[in-house]
Amino acid sequence: xxxxxxxxxxxxxxxxxxxxxxxxxxxxxxxxxxxxxxxxxxxxxxxxxxxxxxxxxxxxxxxxxxxxxxxxxxxxxxxxxxxxxxxxxxxxxxxxxxxxxxxxxxxxxxxxxxxxxxxxxxxxxxxxxxxxxxxxxxxxxxxxxxxxxxxxxxxxxxxxxxxxxxxxxxxxxxxxxxxxxxxxxxxxxxxxxxxxxxxxxxxxxxxxxxxxxxxxxxxxxxxxxxxxxxxxxxxxxxxxxxxxxxxxxxxxxxxxxxxxxxxxxxxxxxxxxxxxxxxxxxxxxxxxxxxxxxxxxxxxxxxxxxxxxxxxxxxxxxxxxxxxxxxxxxxxxxxxxxxxxxxxxxxxxxxxxxxxxxxxxxxxxxxxx
Amino acid sequence: xxxxxxxxxxxxxxxxxxxxxxxxxxxxxxxxxxxxxxxxxxxxxxxxxxxxxxxxxxxxxxxxxxxxxxxxxxxxxxxxxxxxxxxxxxxxxxxxxxxxxxxxxxxxxxxxxxxxxxxxxxxxxxxxxxxxxxxxxxxxxxxxxxxxxxxxxxxxxxxxxxxxxxxxxxxxxxxxxxxxxxxxxxxxxxxxxxxxxxxxxxxxxxxxxxxxxxxxxxxxxxxxxxxxxxxxxxxxxxxxxxxxxxxxxxxxxxxxxxxxxxxxxxxxxxxxxxxxxxxxxxxxxxxxxxxxxxxxxxxxxxxxxxxxxxxxxxxxxxxxxxxxxxxxxxxxxxxxxxxxxxxxxxxxxxxxxxxxxxxxxxxxxxxxx
Numbered sequence: 001x002x003x004x005x006x007x008x009x010x011x012x013x014x015x016x017x018x019x020x021x022x023x024x025x026x027x028x029x030x031x032x033x034x035x036x037x038x039x040x041x042x043x044x045x046x047x048x049x050x051x052x053x054x055x056x057x058x059x060x061x062x063x064x065x066x067x068x069x070x071x072x073x074x075x076x077x078x079x080x081x082x083x084x085x086x087x088x089x090x091x092x093x094x095x096x097x098x099x100x101x102x103x104x105x106x107x108x109x110x111x112x113x114x115x116x117x118x119x120x121x122x123x124x125x126x127x128x129x130x131x132x133x134x135x136x137x138x139x140x141x142x143x144x145x146x147x148x149x150x151x152x153x154x155x156x157x158x159x160x161x162x163x164x165x166x167x168x169x170x171x172x173x174x175x176x177x178x179x180x181x182x183x184x185x186x187x188x189x190x191x192x193x194x195x196x197x198x199x200x201x202x203x204x205x206x207x208x209x210x211x212x213x214x215x216x217x218x219x220x221x222x223x224x225x226x227x228x229x230x231x232x233x234x235x236x237x238x239x240x241x242x243x244x245x246x247x248x249x250x251x252x253x254x255x256x257x258x259x260x261x262x263x264x265x266x267x268x269x270x271x272x273x274x275x276x277x278x279x280x281x282x283x284x285x286x287x288x289x290x291x292x293x294x295x296x297x298x299x300x301x302x303x304x305x306x307x308x309x310x311x312x313x314x315x316x317x318x319x320x321x322x323x324x325x326x327x328x329x330x331x332x333x334x335x336x337x338x339x340x341x342x343x344x345x346x347x348x349x350x351x352x353x354x355x356x357x358x359x360x361x362x363x364x365x366x367x368x369x
Numbered sequence: 370x371x372x373x374x375x376x377x378x379x380x381x382x383x384x385x386x387x388x389x390x391x392x393x394x395x396x397x398x399x400x401x402x403x404x405x406x407x408x409x410x411x412x413x414x415x416x417x418x419x420x421x422x423x424x425x426x427x428x429x430x431x432x433x434x435x436x437x438x439x440x441x442x443x444x445x446x447x448x449x450x451x452x453x454x455x456x457x458x459x460x461x462x463x464x465x466x467x468x469x470x471x472x473x474x475x476x477x478x479x480x481x482x483x484x485x486x487x488x489x490x491x492x493x494x495x496x497x498x499x500x501x502x503x504x505x506x507x508x509x510x511x512x513x514x515x516x517x518x519x520x521x522x523x524x525x526x527x528x529x530x531x532x533x534x535x536x537x538x539x540x541x542x543x544x545x546x547x548x549x550x551x552x553x554x555x556x557x558x559x560x561x562x563x564x565x566x567x568x569x570x571x572x573x574x575x576x577x578x579x580x581x582x583x584x585x586x587x588x589x590x591x592x593x594x595x596x597x598x599x600x601x602x603x604x605x606x607x608x609x610x611x612x613x614x615x616x617x618x619x620x621x622x623x624x625x626x627x628x629x630x631x632x633x634x635x636x637x638x639x640x641x642x643x644x645x646x647x648x649x650x651x652x653x654x655x656x657x658x659x660x661x662x663x664x665x666x667x668x669x670x671x672x673x674x675x676x677x678x679x680x681x682x683x684x685x686x687x688x689x690x691x692x693x694x695x696x697x698x699x700x701x702x703x704x705x706x707x708x709x710x711x712x713x714x715x716x717x718x719x720x721x722x723x724x725x726x727x728x729x730x731x732x733x734x735x736x737x738x
Contacts, residue, residue: 001465001466001467002465002466047598052425054423054482055488056421056446056448056482056483056488057446057447057486057488057601057725057726058446059598060447060448060600060725060726060729060730061488061601063598063600063601064600064601064602064605069597069598069599069600070598071595071596071597071598071621072454072596072598073447073730074445074446074447074451074454074455074458075444075445075446075447076443076444076445077425077426077427077443077444077446078428078429078442078443079425079429082443085441085443088441088467089443089458089461089462091465091467092458092461092462092464092465092467093458093461095461095465095466095467096370096371096460096461096464096465097370098370098457098460098461098464098594113423113425114425117426119424119425119426119430225467226440227440227441228438228440229416229428229429229432229438229439229440229441229442230438231429231432231433232429232432232433233433236433356426356429357426357429360429361429361442
């Protein structure tokens with residue numbers, strides 16, 4: 001793949017509002033334009049929108065409202081990894097030479113239709129994502145003696161990290177006790193183990209190598225891309241202590257970028273529920289299989305912000321179609337040295353992991369400064 | 370752009386049924402697999418679905434039902450040119466090197482939400498596409514003395530062509546009188562001037578140059594791509610006797626392919642309404658501005674099937690998300706010499722024009738054998 005760069009980003013505060021989806025998405029585009037030198041609407045060849053909302057012609061609507069007349073404009077949807085799917089699609093447009101620049105904007109409202117998995121008949125009446133998470137949790141507890149306290153550490157670590165993220169949905173410190181005693185939603189998942197659906201938008205500008213320096217002195221390069229779809233139905237994932245699509249995606253992304261987990265200075269992992277971060281740390285080789293919970297505790301005890309510095313989905317909130325793009329925005333800021341209180345020192349290589357519906361589909365990106 | 374080929378196609382009969390969207394889309398994929406040598410589900414790197422329907426995770430659902438576990442899978446939406454948007458996206462994935470093969474499948478049911486343009490507040494209460502078509506018709510009649518009879522010739526030509534297309538929705542010959550006396554829907558648009566929403570699906574397999582010969586001895590090459598989005602709202606198209614986005618898209622597609630309209634042996638034009646074909650023939654330089662109606666009459670009088678040999682949207686039906694892909698299937702068959710009774714003799718260079726919402730967005734593709 002011909003080299004492509006991220007040259008600009010925009011973000012909105014994650015919250016719950018009366019604003020329309022269009023309006024939220026425009027806010028992140030406005031913020032992107034305000035943060036970027038030499039950027040004119042005329043420069044933008046591609047506009048891709050990412051959302052789970054039932055909105056026809058959204059990319060055209062957003063283009064018109066932004067004053068952009070792109071060559072290519074369409075929406076991309078793949079539930080919770082819509083964001084990284086649209087971003088990889090943008091990379092393909094730029095890398096192929098069909099465009100020089102591509103604006104990717106994700107957005108979601110709290111009441112997204114993506115929150116209920118009505119199409120998956122293999123789930124029976126258990127259509128809410130919490131049920132697959134509960135099954136993952138049971139399996140991991142059984143096989144690796146993972147405890148409810150272990151899971152709670154993911155939550156307090158990420159909520160703690162979110163306190164330094166001015167765009168995060170949560171603005172409150174939670175103690176271990178708060179998580180352990182938050183409402184039981186299933187036999188092993190409590191309210192504070194869950195990411196929170198919310199309003200939010202994130203935008204990223206992808207650019208060819210030739211044009212990158214026009215917009216920034218320090219482009220961030222997308223050097224690894226891995227994606228894998230196993231199925232739509234949750235029942236196709238046979239081993240509930242690991243995520244098959246994630247393992248394939250990360251292997252491909254590491255291979256393409258010539259990196260391993262040891263090279264990764266900072267990572268955004270898709271912690272839709274506490275158990276996800278533990279499994280993902282193991283599957284992405286940040287630690288041995290079965291050691292994810294221990295790894296999280298060490299991060300928390302040492303105040304290490306390497307994993308989910310913006311607070312992850314649990315701390316920052318989860319506006320479905322925006323999440324993958326917001327993860328990329330965080331890694332861009334980290335590798336640019338602009339992550340302020342969240343900054344992981346000397347971060348040169350970052351990773352984004354974004355997945356859908358019980359890891360039936362995963363995207364992994366490696367970014368480098 | 371690195372060369373990409375079309376190596377296989379699949380199609381369903383366009384009709385109105387009780388079948389689900391998934392089921393219809395699977396039928397065109399099944400037909401594609403049955404028509405293609407050496408094709409295994411494992412070969413497919415990308416699955417893109419194209420529809421206006423409110424269906425989350427559709428590309429994953431279709432992948433699972435087809436036994437495909439792709440790297441990349443997502444839906445693409447841009448109203449009536451969703452099909453060609455997904456196809457160009459597939460070209461970008463293959464051309465960039467992110468994939469070797471990409472399966473694009475479009476599908477729609479008769480009751481598609483894309484049929485009512487609720488989001489366009491500039492239309493006031495006139496939300497049905499027929500109202501923009503009626504305004505185009507009035508403007509063209511005023512400026513070029515186009516008559517209702519001229520418009521009717523588009524309809525009878527395309528309905529006549531559809532008689533040789535076994536997949537077409539309409540299976541009946543219509544006379545000039547039938548069209549002229551079909552129900553008046555607006556002051557200048559009659560029932561038979563309109564394309565008919567219906568069920569339908571079409572599928573195309575895109576492939577890298579290196580892999581193309583595995584699946585066919587005669588790949589068809591995508592040598593020209595042009596796309597342009599002007600707006601989402603109809604009111605932004607200032608001159609209602611031409612289609613600004615189409616003019617830009619065709620210029621770019623001709624430039625990329627080093628072709629002009631003179632080189633085009635066969636073309637699929639987006640005749641959502643009769644007036645569209647007339648304007649498009651002019652804007653794409655098949656004839657002089659204002660001579661579109663005359664050009665159509667000549668085609669009809671001489672039995673020339675060069676334009677819309679499968680019957681266009683008016684004769685074949687218009688399943689929104691499938692239309693652009695079905696147009697590509699037709700040109701593939703024409704350039705492969707497999708168009709049977711519809712075959713345009715010695716067709717080497719073909720063109721596809723697919724647009725959305727009063728030509729607020731257009732795609733033009735040049736294909737070559």
